[in-house]
Amino acid sequence: MERTGGSTSSGEDREASYDGLRLRALTKSFATFTAVDDLDLDVPRGSFFALLGPSGCGKTTTLRMVAGLETPTSGSIVLAGDDITATKPYQRPVNTVFQSYALFPHLDIFENVAFGLRRRKQKNVESEVKEMLDLVELGPQARKRPAQLSGGQQQRVALARALINKPEVLLLDEPLGALDLKLRRSMQIELKRIQTEVGLTFIHVTHDQEEAMTMADTVAVMNKGVIEQMGAPADLYENPRSTFVANFLGQSNLVEGAVVGRSGDVVTMDMHGIAVSVPAGRSHTTSERGWIGIRPEKVLIGAPGEALDAPGNTIPGGVVTDVSFFGVSTQYLVRMPWGQELQVFQQNTGRVTIFRTGDRVELSWRPEYAFLLDHAQDASAGADKVGADG
């Protein structure tokens, strides 16, 4: 689990000066079940932060505690230096956008967005609503009712209605879940644009890894109530620290191996009788055995003995067992001499040989692309596909 600092007396000063959202030892139990377990998390102000994990891992419960809709069993929530753990939901500078847009059907779009301002008897309602509708590109729809808009447009109204309150933090709970794939993709771009424009902190909860990776600056991968790993999307993808993260973010080949040497920057592994090396900086095990991880698109495929562009890790003796041709790429399953099938994604750029089922091949990869995970972990965790030993 990722930890982000403690609270000593000088730490308390830092707590007070931190201008983002800070969760400390946040726990929520329902009877005997712990949905969120001792969570420590810092969300920098102005970031687009994604809380990513499978169904039931505790994402929504975490979000609901931040919103004040759920009372923590223990722990604290500090926003811009203020402890808001016990603050009433409507007094928190936090707004939530849900998957169900919860718009008022009898009010037009303008009045839906204006609702909060009118209730607070705020001035400049006309200009503020207009500005917000322009931001979400719904100016021309201002006098329509929600039922006359598409799902994506309704979602943008919900967004405008939340943003107009100028919250410190905007919480988005699977906001695109009800949209079809194409609309979801365009809303992802739209949401990112809006977040950049308004510069507010967005916390986006999703179980869709692609959605989290494409939109967020920082992704926290959650599993069983704890954060397994947190970082920039590319860091998590390239350097996962657990089999769960490796399998949850994209696809991974995980092959069992024994550590035979550690020297300087390199860990040498015996992988079913073949020596392979892994960068020490990507080694996340101290035990004698590990899972050697390699992404399918990092594996090169060639005919036996073909010189491949990957000094160091060449694995002979493969047989192609499945070929899927996608035009831009070809995806293979290759059975290795030890019986495991590895996935290979080949980009069809330039002159490449397309292999067929039954062909004998050799695989290779550059050592710097591999990572090494603790063997004590279950290699199938988070996986819904082949690629791991056993």
Ligand SMILES: Nc1ncnc2c1ncn2[C@@H]1O[C@H](COP(=O)(O)OP(=O)(O)OP(=O)(O)O)[C@@H](O)[C@H]1O
């Ligand atoms: N009010 C409640 N009473 C009892 N158990 C609850 C309650 N709310 C949530 N849980 C349980 O806590 C766990 C985490 O739920 P949560 O809704 O936070 O998960 P999630 O990661 O958001 O999943 P999903 O993506 O399916 O919404 C689940 O096992 C859920 O059944």
